[in-house]
Amino acid sequence: MGRTVKRIVSVVFAAILLVSVPSCKKSNSESKEFRPKYDANINYKISVVGTYANFESLESEFERFYSYYPNGEIGYTYLDDYSNTIGPALAGQEPPDIYVVQPWMYGNEKYADLFNNAQDLSDEKLDIDLDCIREGVSWEMEDGQILTLPIFATSYGMLVNMDIFEKEGLKVPETYGELLEVSKKLKAAGYESPVMGANTMTTPGIGYTFAYPMFAKTVKDDRSVEDALNNLDPLAGETMRNSLTRLKEFVDSECIDINKCSREIENDYDAVIMRFFEGDVPMMLCSGDVVSGTKKRESKSEAFSNNPFKYDFYIAPSGDDGGYYMDSISILFCVNKNSANIDMTNEFIRFLTSQKELGLMAQEKRLITPTKDYSLDEVYASLSGFPDNRTISFRDTEILDTTVKQFRAAAYAVINNTMTVDEAVEKYGSIAVK
Template structure:
């Protein structure tokens, strides 16, 4: 039987991605060697549905699984308009064995079938070992059950041209004070805007990527403010003051030239990467999702091809004592508990969920691994051992999208001089709608 990935844009048929959780040693946090549970001549056909139109890293996992079970096929289906079609797929005559879920779906009644129909991956009888997953990314429901496994994680920070720092004999700054000092030295060395980024009112944009982690940390430290923030109570805007003030200080200090960013970076993804690959930007503010596009674009950049350089991803040093690491989920897999091929679906998940396999998937996609071992991709090596007291994960806060949009709009307004910090704080609840 042929092994391939079928990509289908459909609003009727949907097949989503599975949840993996096995193979991680509880005592050493290193992957155990996978031992097949069934005969190698077992025949099977599994279906996975998701949101990526191109999922090459998953295809690689399929191929490695075939070395243990060669007489089967796993088909991946890309579903267009996923939010509106995954429910139909699960209710259809050929529901997926594995499907993608994302944290924002939980609690929305439109997506209740995704969670109601998900297998409990933490069931001891499944023998799925979740220990390789970082504790902050283990998504336990209120009853302690785990219904979805993180496959990719992401964050916010900056791409750093390590060759520039080596050439100028500088260390990557860890605190905001060090950032300002480093930028002064870089400007003296001829780098007009040591920090750059997309001047957009979006998640990968300068304002959000740099300042939101500090905002989230403040909410984590005082959960009592969440209710008013989420309900857009004007007085809750005070929580934005410190991160917005720090963001304005980044601009006023000359670390970043907003006009230069606006003129040279047209969008918050491709243009960010291609501008960084020109090789003259020491630090590029962005999100981990932007970093995921770097590997494929290296060969598309004439400048990078001619003069390649080493680059890494770092947390932006926004705080006096250091930056804040947003350990965020990107994609999760759930298993259809009503799958006709549940045994082999679970076997695939057991194979997938190890530091090795999840790490390889993340490395190929160039997103952050959800496991405890960052070592497979050097780009993210700086995140290893990041201090817990400056880490924020999805369980630490419950900031709703309405509040997120307000902060993002406020950050954009402040760095572009459309609002002062005082004005943005006072206008909380009305900024995003302007």
């Protein structure tokens, strides 16, 4: 069987054929052991296309599915320039059976066919256990249909060197006041910058990871400001004030040395991970996507290989009562309702949609599971039971990318003292972005 990942620069990929098979019955809402519906000797082919050049965790799912249906072939294809190639691919003569979508695509006419051609996964006869999906990342359309299956979730926060906290007899801070107190003790113990991160105008950068969740909570609490923010109305800049003020307090405190971060961390991904693995950084601001790169880099870090330590992911404690958890979706799958291979495609999706399988995928990729059970990967155990009143899901706000870029640019300017908080608020809508 061919089980390879191909790099595609055009929209053409190999034809996929499938033998049609009967429909199915409804399962219980609790995740249970997968029970195959069809003859194990059935022959089938299923195609999946997506945005990851390397999707090893999905390929592991293929292998587990083969244990139930060994006479098949599931192929994953990476589409280069995905946002421009997925539409023509779906409209082509040999469309994929399963394809990746992302939340920002919804509502954009360019991607309308991706959702128009998606199967309603909540159809009872499909027997797909959607109850295992966490409410914060479950995406129900206005008409009640569920067209997407969240595969990975992500968030923003910090990697924490748990060995340092144990050595110094400290608890990981949960509130901003505790962060100040802990940082003071860590500095006294010889840690020059208790918190570090990438000084960049990007989502894994210091400003966004620390302050954006607070900004999003402000918008969630008063959604009347959304239109003005999304229209880049300068008066809407006032919405940023509280989060930018806290960010300014943070960078002026003993918690973080911005100059040290700039000198020692040259980018917002690989350099963040490798600097954290040096073992002398108690807390490293980052995104879940950065955390996903840690496992592969443990062996690449000489310092970590020689002196490994336990590390976990926590929400950055920016608020007086605690931090804010952005329960965000990384990628979702849609099933092509016009697929010639629809029945076995549904069977694969039914197999995949469980706390166990989605959890294993997330664990291997080291992203956050979309299910209700965080326990499979202890790196994210701190997220279990996080208070609802400080959690923001992707459905709680409708902040456009233009607004996000203005906030990132404002935060970067405040961090680097090229704008005061007042100036950033007043210039909202016209701040230069990258």
